[in-house]
Amino acid sequence: MCNGSLDVVHLDSHHISKDIKTWEDCLPHVEFAYNCTVHSDGKKKADFVRQFYEKARLNIERRTEQYAKQANRGRSKLVFEPGDWVWLHMRKERFPAQRHSKLLPRGDGPFHVLECINDNAYKLDLPGEYNVNATFNVTDLSPFDAVDDLWTNPFQEEGNDVNPGFVTG
Known part of the structure; x- marks a missing residue:
């Protein structure tokens, strides 16, 4: 047989x-x-597969944490609160009227943060001239610092080239 x-x-x-x-x-x-009937040999194989699966799952989780740690090295998490002032990066896809020329400014602001939807999305107080949704991803925002506003904006009518603290002889 x-x-x-x-x-x-x-x-x-x-x-x-x-x-x-x-x-x-x-x-x-x-x-x-x-x-x-349940055989002892079958239990051993099932336990081996169960342990192998658990080890594989733990290794995948450990590796995922290592990859995330390596990818996030050097990144700083930006968290804004309602009432903060931010600069807005205007992407061509979202602001076609404001970004039709490469010589136009790529950002605008400062704008007031109205609401924190989550750590990744914020609602801004935008003027009506933009005609877009006021909710933005954190990658499109940067914190506004009053000291950084000393740069000259060539598209302002009056300009701000004069340094008020500079005394001429």
């Missing part, structure tokens, strides 16, 4: 009866009973 399950059934056949006719009738029941 080359079929292993049939060999096992033949081993159990001495429990049934010596009559060949009853043995053939009981063969499916004995085979079913044998296949439904």
Whole structure:
């Protein structure tokens, strides 16, 4: 006999009866009973697979944390509060009227933060001339510092080239 399950059934056949006719009738029941029993070898394999899966999951989580740590190295998390002032980066896709020329400024502001939707999205107090949704991703915002506002903006009508603290001789 080359079929292993049939060999096992033949081993159990001495429990049934010596009559060949009853043995053939009981063969499916004995085979079913044998296949439904829990074997120690099956438990070991199932435990091995379970442990292997757990180790793989832990390794994936550990590697994901390492990748995130490496990717976030040097990044600073920007969190704005309602009432803060921010500069807005105007992307061409969102502000086509304000970014139709490469010589126009890429940012505008400062704007007042009205609401913090989550750590990644903020609602700004925009004038009506922009005609866009006032909710922006944090990547489009940068903190406004009054000291940094000393730069000359060539598109202002009056300009701000004069340094009030500079005294001429």
